[in-house]
Amino acid sequence: xxxxxxxxxxxxxxxxxxxxxxxxxxxxxxxxxxxxxxxxxxxxxxxxxxxxxxxxxxxxxxxxxxxxxxxxxxxxxxxxxxxxxxxxxxxxxxxxxxxxxxxxxxxxxxxxxxxxxxxxxxxxxxxxxxxxxxxxxxxxxxxxxxxxxxxxxxxxxxxxxxxxxxxxxxxxxxxxxxxxxxxxxxxxxxxxxxxxxxxxxxxxxxxxxxxxxxxxxxxxxxxxxxxxxxxxxxxxxxxxxxxxxxxxxxxxxxxxxxxxxxxxxxxxxxxxxxxxxxxxxxxxxxxxxxxxxxxxxxxxxxxxxxxxxxxxxxxxxxxxxxxxxxxxxxxxxxxxxxxxxxxxxxxxxxxxxxxxxxxxxxxxxxxxxxxxxxxxxxxxxxxxxxxxxxxxxxxxxxxxxxxxxxxxxxxxxxxxxxxxxxxxxxxxxxxxxxxxxxxxxxxxxxxxxxxxxxxxxxxxxxxxxxxxxxxxxxxxxxxxxxxxxxxxxxxxxxxxxxxxxxxxxxxxxxxxxxxxxx
RNA sequence: GGCCGAGUACCCAAGUGGCCUAAGGGGACGGAUUGCAAAUCCGUUAUUCGCGGGUUCAAAUCCCGCCUCGGCCUCCA
Numbered sequence: 027x028x029x030x031x032x033x034x035x036x037x038x039x040x041x042x043x044x045x046x047x048x049x050x051x052x053x054x055x056x057x058x059x060x061x062x063x064x065x066x067x068x069x070x071x072x073x074x075x076x077x078x079x080x081x082x083x084x085x086x087x088x089x090x091x092x093x094x095x096x097x098x099x100x101x102x103x104x105x106x107x108x109x110x111x112x113x114x115x116x117x118x119x120x121x122x123x124x125x126x127x128x129x130x131x132x133x134x135x136x137x138x139x140x141x142x143x144x145x146x147x148x149x150x151x152x153x154x155x156x157x158x159x160x161x162x163x164x165x166x167x168x169x170x171x172x173x174x175x176x177x178x179x180x181x182x183x184x185x186x187x188x189x190x191x192x193x194x195x196x197x198x199x200x201x202x203x204x205x206x207x208x209x210x211x212x213x214x215x216x217x218x219x220x221x222x223x224x225x226x227x228x229x230x231x232x233x234x235x236x237x238x239x240x241x242x243x244x245x246x247x248x249x250x251x252x253x254x255x256x257x258x259x260x261x262x263x264x265x266x267x268x269x270x271x272x273x274x275x276x277x278x279x280x281x282x283x284x285x286x287x288x289x290x291x292x293x294x295x296x297x298x299x300x301x302x303x304x305x306x307x308x309x310x311x312x313x314x315x316x317x318x319x320x321x322x323x324x325x326x327x328x329x330x331x332x333x334x335x336x337x338x339x340x341x342x343x344x345x346x347x348x349x350x351x352x353x354x355x356x357x358x359x360x361x362x363x364x365x366x367x368x369x370x371x372x373x374x375x376x377x378x379x380x381x382x383x384x385x386x387x388x389x390x391x392x393x394x395x396x397x398x399x400x401x402x403x404x405x406x407x408x409x410x411x412x413x414x415x416x417x418x419x420x421x422x423x424x425x426x427x428x429x430x431x432x433x434x435x436x437x438x439x440x441x442x443x444x445x446x447x448x449x450x451x452x453x454x455x456x457x458x459x460x461x462x463x464x465x466x467x468x469x470x471x472x473x474x475x476x477x478x479x480x481x482x483x484x485x486x487x488x489x490x491x492x493x494x495x496x497x498x499x500x501x502x503x504x505x506x507x508x509x510x511x512x513x514x515x516x517x518x519x520x521x522x523x524x525x526x527x528x529x530x531x532x533x534x535x536x537x538x539x540x541x542x543x544x
Numbered sequence: 545g546g547c548c549g550a551g552u553a554c555c556c557a558a559g560u561g562g563c564c565u566a567a568g569g570g571g572a573c574g575g576a577u578u579g580c581a582a583a584u585c586c587g588u589u590a591u592u593c594g595c596g597g598g599u600u601c602a603a604a605u606c607c608c609g610c611c612u613c614g615g616c617c618u619c620c621a
Contacts, residue, residue: 057621060619060620070621072621221547223547227546228617298620301547329614329620331614368557372613378555381570389584447557447558448569452568510579518579531583534582535583
């Protein structure tokens with residue numbers, strides 16, 4: 027089975043085969059977060075779709091070398107001056123942290139030097155990795171044993187300087203009269219191929235955000251910065267062009283080449299990365315390495331709306347994943363809500379949608395428990411490798427196992443997650459408790475979940491405060507059970523109402539009463 | 545102005561020329577179950593695909609026009 031994926035560069039759906047040859051790993055680079063604040067659900071939609079792609083490639087047997095950067099350098103606040111002006115976002119984050127500290131809003135035990143940009147980046151990078159692992163981002167889980175797969179640009183400045191030197195030597199970059207080094211877009215005729223923003227189109231567009239004074243020193247208005255000398259900047263390094271900092275397109279070109287090679291298979295990011303970021307990366311990488319292409323396939327996830335509107339702090343519809351964890355929503359439900367809409371369509375994140383996903387995952391978990399119970403009761407081992415064993419298992423193939431091919435095929439078809447979910451649901455409805463195929467079905471379900479990544483993540487992250495609650499709830503449930511045994515239903519219902527007022531919903535089952543936060 | 549997407553039931557969403565009188569989930573409604581609930585399980589829930597034309601034996605799917613929404617055009621996932 028082969029994975030087909032829409033390539034932004036060619037605008038067509040293409041089969042993914044390792045560039046290095048059959049059986050070789052797929053080299054996959056994802057643009058990761060910039061760590062001057064907590065990542066929000068929109069960021070995670072893009073990261074999780076990259077994760078689904080990676081897991082789908084693995085499902086069909088590819089080895090995937092996946093790298094995701096954690097950007098801690100080079101982002102400016104001032105959008106009217108794209109050539110490196112404005113304030114460093116780390117400096118702004120430091121001020122914000124300082125204010126939060128004064129207001130007593132930082133979590134207990136947080137000690138951070140808000141004047142040190144590296145400490146700020148480290149603080150948010152750590153929080154990002156926590157969030158990412160909760161949501162099952164495989165690259166972040168692997169990072170624990172192999173830290174280099176999530177590189178930090180601040181530790182790769184040498185590679186960036188080398189790249190700039192190569193570009194200058196090759197005639198693709200120049201130092202302007204303001205001291206900054208710029209990429210010469212006229213030296214790269216394919217500029218604009220990815221985004222459609224060809225130099226011709228850019229000129230017609232006559233962007234109003236271009237600052238005339240800065241444009242004056244450049245050979246072409248679209249030339250972009252590679253190195254900015256600035257002895258007063260909060261994060262700066264020595265370079266042949268003076269102490270300063272690198273342009274923000276440089277990091278991915280340098281780190282992808284360092285960790286994956288000059289040409290890679292797939293490069294991903296959010297749709298807003300298409301231009302200018304990825305367009306500029308292509309120009310830099312191809313020019314520096316004298317190669318035809320930088321990445322064979324470009325994978326872009328469209329933006330997320332929240333409750334039908336563009337996400338914005340001022341609208342009150344801005345969520346970080348931590349906000350949602352705090353509401354008692356499980357990581358699995360958030361993960362599913364963020365990946366169930368096709369990656370090439372804008373999705374609309376809603377709290378209702380998260381609840382839908384929660385119920386969906388709960389149901390799959392129940393099916394899995396049932397299969398596990400039934401399989402262990404039957405004592406039937408998972409099918410072994412021998413031909414005889416396998417044919418015996420085939421005779422007994424259950425609804426989930428027989429849906430597996432279709433499920434995988436849906437994912438291979440440009441990551442049709444919604445269709446795959448539909449196939450799984452139909453199969454779940456046909457699972458019965460008395461079946462001799464439980465072990466086979468269970469194995470198939472677990473394989474499906476190796477892509478969905480939700481079944482082992484369906485537990486709410488509880489806080490310290492929650493433990494007090496559970497002690498109270500348990501005490502009330504004992505009282506209620508006593509009342510019910512005495513057929514004092516008025517009292518038992520009163521206790522149930524009291525629990526409901528505490529935000530606790532209860533279920534009477536054959537094994538006793540269970541509860542959860544409503 | 546340039547480039548790129550999208551409009552399918554109350555909500556989310558699959559379907560890109562005939563197997564579509566349109567998957568799947570949520571909700572709602574009906575049934576089973578329950579002391580009553582909740583949860584669970586079963587069933588019902590779009591003759592119709594933004595609007596108007598056209599092509600075709602056949603259109604949600606192709607073509608033309610229109611309307612609406614979203615993204616990018618040097619902060620951004």
